[in-house]
Amino acid sequence: MDNWENAEQKRTIRTKTGRDVEITEKNIILVKDGLLGFDGLENYALIPHGGDDSPFLLLQSLDEPDLAFITIDPRLFAADYVPDLSAEDIASLGIPDIAQAVVLAIVVIPDDPRRMTANLQGPVIINVATRTGRQMISRSVNHKVRHYILGDPAAALTGNA
Amino acid sequence: MLVLARHLNESIMIGDDIEIIVVSVQHDQVKLGIKAPRSVAVHRKEVFEEIQRENLLAAQARGDATAGAELLKKHLKKPEPPRS
Numbered sequence: 570m571d572n573w574e575n576a577e578q579k580r581t582i583r584t585k586t587g588r589d590v591e592i593t594e595k596n597i598i599l600v601k602d603g604l605l606g607f608d609g610l611e612n613y614a615l616i617p618h619g620g621d622d623s624p625f626l627l628l629q630s631l632d633e634p635d636l637a638f639i640t641i642d643p644r645l646f647a648a649d650y651v652p653d654l655s656a657e658d659i660a661s662l663g664i665p666d667i668a669q670a671v672v673l674a675i676v677v678i679p680d681d682p683r684r685m686t687a688n689l690q691g692p693v694i695i696n697v698a699t700r701t702g703r704q705m706i707s708r709s710v711n712h713k714v715r716h717y718i719l720g721d722p723a724a725a726l727t728g729n730a
Numbered sequence: 731m732l733v734l735a736r737h738l739n740e741s742i743m744i745g746d747d748i749e750i751i752v753v754s755v756q757h758d759q760v761k762l763g764i765k766a767p768r769s770v771a772v773h774r775k776e777v778f779e780e781i782q783r784e785n786l787l788a789a790q791a792r793g794d795a796t797a798g799a800e801l802l803k804k805h806l807k808k809p810e811p812p813r814s
Binding site for chain 2: 624636679688
């Protein structure tokens with residue numbers, strides 16, 4: 570990352586989906602220790618994803634072109650979501666408190682996108698000032714690894730019966 | 731790996747502020763009490779494994795993000811249900 574002369578310097582990367590995207594230094598995030606299960610892969614770019622006005626951001630690995638994660642600000646569909654993190658976790662990013670961090674949830678979009686889920690138990694917390702982030706674990710039992718973004722399909726079925 | 735034998739209600743210390751106590755032993759299940767400062771994160775290993783699995787699933791999912799985005803935009807635009 571030290572080869573960037575200034576924030577305006579541009580570079581084109583190809584996403585996992587084969588799209589060429591122009592990014593600047595501002596798009597780049599260092600994910601400390603990598604995401605769980607993807608140790609050692611720390612360099613990512615965060616870029617808009619999913620068409621015009623899409624709420625999704627693609628966390629595209631800069632180490633592995635075929636590795637990318639769709640993410641979202643979980644407060645869009647869970648307005649009162651605040652991950653319950655230890656002070657040690659928060660301090661590891663150099664932010665005084667969680668309110669000053671960008672919080673992203675990793676999304677799984679299955680073949681039937683109506684059943685898409687977001688991981689509220691393992692959010693990615695980002696310090697925007699330093700562009701570093703880390704995947705952390707929320708201690709709240711209400712924060713599920715698989716939160717249905719459009720509402721629980723099973724609940725919707727029984728609700729209409 | 732350090733292996734220690736402990737009886738019921740005995741404990742071990744990790745550093746000077748984390749204490750792990752054997753609270754009960756029944757068949758093959760051991761209940762552990764953990765006294766640690768709020769600042770220390772304590773998680774069951776399964777939680778890590780579950781998040782790892784979900785990350786893997788997210789990396790492999792082939793669903794249409796544009797379709798998902800459209801569905802969510804529609805979902806968020808839904809008017810509030812009328813209040814009685």
